[in-house]
Amino acid sequence: MNSTGGTADFWIDALPQAVLLCEGGTVVRLNAAASRLWGVSQARAAGRPVLEVVRRHTLEALIERGGELELEVSGRTLRCAATRDGDACALIVEDLTAHRRREAELREATAVLSHEFRTPVTALRGVLEALEYDMPRELSQNFVRQGLQETGRLARLVEDLAVGFRPTRARTLPLAEAFARAERLLEGELTARGSRLSFGPDHLVRADPDKLLQVLLNLIENALKYGPPDQDIEVQTAARGSWAEVCVLDHGLPIPDSDSLFQAHTRGAGATGQGSGMGLYIVRSVVQGWGGQAWAARLGGRNAFCFTLPGVGSMG
Missing domain, CATH: 3.30.450.20 (PAS domain)
Known part of the structure; x- marks a missing residue:
C-alpha cells in the first residue's frame, strides 16, 4: 500500500x-x-x-x-x-448465527448428557443398595462387576462433557450381548411392573455397545412406562439387506402422532411424573449417527418402536 x-x-x-x-x-x-x-x-x-x-x-x-x-x-x-x-x-x-447455533447445540448436548447420566446412576444406586446386605460371594462379585461396568459408562460420559461428542467406538458384537445387558439393568423395573421381556433371533452388528444399550434402554423403558402392567414386551429382530432391524413392541394405547415423539423435549400424551422428553430424541440421534433410521408404527394392535443398525450377519 x-x-x-x-x-x-x-x-x-x-x-x-x-x-x-x-x-x-x-x-x-x-x-x-x-x-x-x-x-x-x-x-x-x-x-x-x-x-x-x-x-x-x-x-x-x-x-x-x-x-x-x-x-x-x-x-x-x-x-x-x-x-x-x-x-x-x-x-x-x-x-451471530453460528454463535447462536453453537449455544443451542451446547444446550441440547447438555440435556442429552443429563438424560444419559440417569441410567448408570440409577443402576449404581441399585448395586450399592444390594451390597448393603449379606449375600453369597459369587452374587456380590456379580453386583461389583455390574457396578464397575456402569462406572465405565459414567467415565465415558464425563469425557464427552469435557471434549464434546467423540467419534463412535464401534465394534462388532452380537445383539444378544446388548439384550442381556439391558435385561439385567431393567430386571427390577420388569419385576415391579409384572412384565416379561423376550428377544428375537441373534444377529451380528456393528455399533458402539454403550450407544446401542442406551437406545435399547430408552425404548424398553418407554414400553414399561406407557404400556399396561403385566404385559409381554417383545424385542423383534430381522435382517434387512446389509442392515439389522430391531423393534420393541408393547401393548400401550395407539399413538396418534408418533413422529413428533422423536423431537427434543416431547413427551407422550399419557406421560406422568418427571421426564425430560429427550428419550426418543436421543434414540433417533444415536441411530442416525451410525447411518440408521428410527421410527414408530402400529403393528398388529401393538406399538412398535424400531431402528436399524449396520449388520454383519445372522447367528442362526
Missing part, C-alpha cells in the same frame, strides 16, 4: 464484521463484508441514501440515534451497533 487511505481500505475490508460509514444520511463507505451482506458494491453504494442500501427502517433509525440491537434477518441473527459523531456515523453488523 502506497498511501494512508489505501492502508485504511485494506484493514476495513479485512474485518469479518460488516461496516458502513455514512455522513448526513448518505453512504460514504462499505467494506467487503457489508457488500456481501447487503448485496451491493462499494461503487454503487457510495453517495446513496442509507435506506436504499440497508433496506430496513430499523437500521436507518439505529444509525440516526446510535446504540445497539439484534435483528433476525432471513434466518440469521445480526448484532447491529451504530455510533455517531456529529453528522458522521458508523454502523457495524456482526453475524
